[in-house]
Amino acid sequence: MKFTSAAVAALGLVSSVSAAAFKKRAATDPIVVKGSKFFHKNSGEQFFMNGVAYQTDLSLVDASDLPAGQQFVDPLTDIEACKRDVPLLEALHTNLIRVYAIDTTKSQDACMKLLQDAGIYVIADLSEPGLSINRDAPAWDHHLYERYTAVIDKLQKYDNVMGFFAGNEVTNNKSNTDASPFVKASVRDMKAYIKEKKYREIPVGYATNDDEFVRDQLADYFNCGPAEESVDFWGYNIYSWCGESSLKLSGWDKRTEEYSDYNVPVFFAEYGCNKPYPRKFTEVQALYGDEMTPVFSGGIVYMYFQEANNYGLVKVDKSGKASKLSDYTSLEGQLESVKPKGVKMSSYTPANTEARACPAETENWKASAELPPKPDQPTCECLRSQLSCVPAANLAEKKYADIFGYICGQLGEGGCDGIATDGANGVYGSYSMCDAEIRLGWALTKYYESQNSAASACDFDRQAKVVTPTSLNSTCEKMVDAAGGTAGKALGSTGTKTGGDSKSSDKPNAGSCLTPPAGLSTLVVLVASFLGMGMIML
Ligand SMILES: *[C@@H]1O[C@H](CO)[C@@H](O)[C@H](O)[C@H]1NC(C)=O
Ligand SMILES: *[C@@H]1O[C@H](CO)[C@@H](O)[C@H](O)[C@H]1NC(C)=O
Numbered sequence: 001m002k003f004t005s006a007a008v009a010a011l012g013l014v015s016s017v018s019a020a021a022f023k024k025r026a027a028t029d030p031i032v033v034k035g036s037k038f039f040h041k042n043s044g045e046q047f048f049m050n051g052v053a054y055q056t057d058l059s060l061v062d063a064s065d066l067p068a069g070q071q072f073v074d075p076l077t078d079i080e081a082c083k084r085d086v087p088l089l090e091a092l093h094t095n096l097i098r099v100y101a102i103d104t105t106k107s108q109d110a111c112m113k114l115l116q117d118a119g120i121y122v123i124a125d126l127s128e129p130g131l132s133i134n135r136d137a138p139a140w141d142h143h144l145y146e147r148y149t150a151v152i153d154k155l156q157k158y159d160n161v162m163g164f165f166a167g168n169e170v171t172n173n174k175s176n177t178d179a180s181p182f183v184k185a186s187v188r189d190m191k192a193y194i195k196e197k198k199y200r201e202i203p204v205g206y207a208t209n210d211d212e213f214v215r216d217q218l219a220d221y222f223n224c225g226p227a228e229e230s231v232d233f234w235g236y237n238i239y240s241w242c243g244e245s246s247l248k249l250s251g252w253d254k255r256t257e258e259y260s261d262y263n264v265p266v267f268f269a270e271y272g273c274n275k276p277y278p279r280k281f282t283e284v285q286a287l288y289g290d291e292m293t294p295v296f297s298g299g300i301v302y303m304y305f306q307e308a309n310n311y312g313l314v315k316v317d318k319s320g321k322a323s324k325l326s327d328y329t330s331l332e333g334q335l336e337s338v339k340p341k342g343v344k345m346s347s348y349t350p351a352n353t354e355a356r357a358c359p360a361e362t363e364n365w366k367a368s369a370e371l372p373p374k375p376d377q378p379t380c381e382c383l384r385s386q387l388s389c390v391p392a393a394n395l396a397e398k399k400y401a402d403i404f405g406y407i408c409g410q411l412g413e414g415g416c417d418g419i420a421t422d423g424a425n426g427v428y429g430s431y432s433m434c435d436a437e438i439r440l441g442w443a444l445t446k447y448y449e450s451q452n453s454a455a456s457a458c459d460f461d462r463q464a465k466v467v468t469p470t471s472l473n474s475t476c477e478k479m480v481d482a483a484g485g486t487a488g489k490a491l492g493s494t495g496t497k498t499g500g501d502s503k504s505s506d507k508p509n510a511g512s513c514l515t516p517p518a519g520l521s522t523l524v525v526l527v528a529s530f531l532g533m534g535m536i537m538l
Pocket of ligand 2: 381382385470473475476
């Protein structure tokens with residue numbers, strides 16, 4: 001991406017800052033959570049976010065400037081853009097930006113410094129379009145674990161990093177509630193990682209969508225159970241205030257009531273309905289007004305850059321020049337007159353200390369409170385060394401599903417439990433956290449062995465090949481033992497059962513992977529989890 005000097009000239013567009021409702025000072029005082037509110041750690045003042053979503057428009061980026069396969073640009077690595085945009089954000093009284101994809105191979109230093117000096121905090125999503133939990137084929141594997149921890153490693157050193165989103169709208173309707181256990185496992189593991197590394201206590205939360213059939217269950221689910229597993233804050237993407245609406249018409253009065261006893265901070269992680277257009281942002285008065293501020297910690301307007309979806313506050317042309325749109329001016333006008341009333345941290349005693357109960361299984365909600373295991377790559381490497389039939393190098397990941405479906409059909413119910421990813425029933429194979437290649441190798445090996453290691457049973461049209469396992473070293477021996485041997489075992493709410501131990505006589509018909517009557521849901525989940533590999537989920 002290239003910006004000409006016109007980009008810098010655009011700085012001239014910035015008008016003088018008017019009497020700011022949101023007090024401006026350098027964002028050097030970290031944000032902490034106490035009860036259901038955010039506070040500045042040192043000053044003890046309550047923090048209401050006045051945020052803007054800040055995500056680079058890929059249509060303005062020359063794809064050849066991106067590394068192969070990368071589907072995003074981290075706006076915090078584009079110093080020229082930050083120089084242009086930070087003053088525009090500052091003039092809008094912005095005290096926080098949300099960034100959706102961090103590039104862990106580049107430096108964020110310069111932009112983070114500009115933001116900090118301008119009093120702007122950052123909340124960052126841990127995923128990126130190519131590495132996120134896929135709602136249609138959820139898994140929590142070491143590739144994702146490494147991605148999420150790499151973002152934390154990269155950003156934890158900045159005092160103006162306010163928090164992390166471990167997911168964004170992953171479960172978005174009743175058809176994919178079984179993805180939520182995987183997202184919650186990522187919350188659990190990232191919180192543990194921050195502790196283990198002795199980093200500053202940066203909160204980890206989630207950004208949910210506003211689907212009427214699952215929104216209540218989602219809020220309960222991510223909040224219930226042990227605190228080590230639950231979210232530190234709850235972000236809510238909501239677009240129900242459109243035009244000249246009201247608390248009542250938009251349903252924001254009900255949302256406020258629903259969250260009034262939530263025991264962690266809640267805020268709007270995206271808001272700003274754009275029908276009708278242009279936006280007047282009358283909702284700003286409500287969001288920072290007396291009804292909502294006791295419950296909500298402000299919100300993040302979607303979004304800074306004008307794109308095809310017409311949510312922009314600022315338009316950037318091909319040459320990199322920025323100009324304010326009428327939405328910018330309207331939002332600025334609304335924000336000028338609000339003054340959210342907060343409390344001091346020292347005088348605040350949280351009234352809501354109880355976590356919500358985990359939601360019951362219903363027609364609309366199927367997600368077990370039992371979470372999948374923490375990814376453990378050393379164990380997966382040990383397993384890899386024990387495989388005797390593995391995917392051939394030329395086998396594309398998107399073809400895994402066919403082989404996988406066939407094999408798990410052949411092995412029958414329980415046959416693939418060692419790699420199960422069944423979030424609805426809370427059954428997870430001890431090797432479910434290994435990557436797709438190792439998991440397929442596990443299935444291929446199991447099938448090959450079930451056929452007395454006949455060469456024809458490890459071929460699949462030359463998509464699989466025989467390899468010689470190495471002998472287990474003592475470290476591996478312990479790890480594989482703990483995982484239930486090379487067969488693995490199913491962990492989870494049904495108790496621990498061994499992988500090959502089929503409870504049912506409902507074996508699928510030979511040669512068919514589509515007819516298993518029992519264990520079908522697990523199989524479908526498994527097959528889907530391969531079909532969905534590499535899908536985009538943001
Ligand atoms: C649920 O969301 C997915 C992904 O956005 C979509 O493909 C599907 O049609 C939706 N299903 C229902 C029942 O709304
Ligand atoms: C044990 O074997 C595994 C798998 O081959 C390997 O990754 C690991 O480095 C080995 N550990 C030791 C201590 O040799």
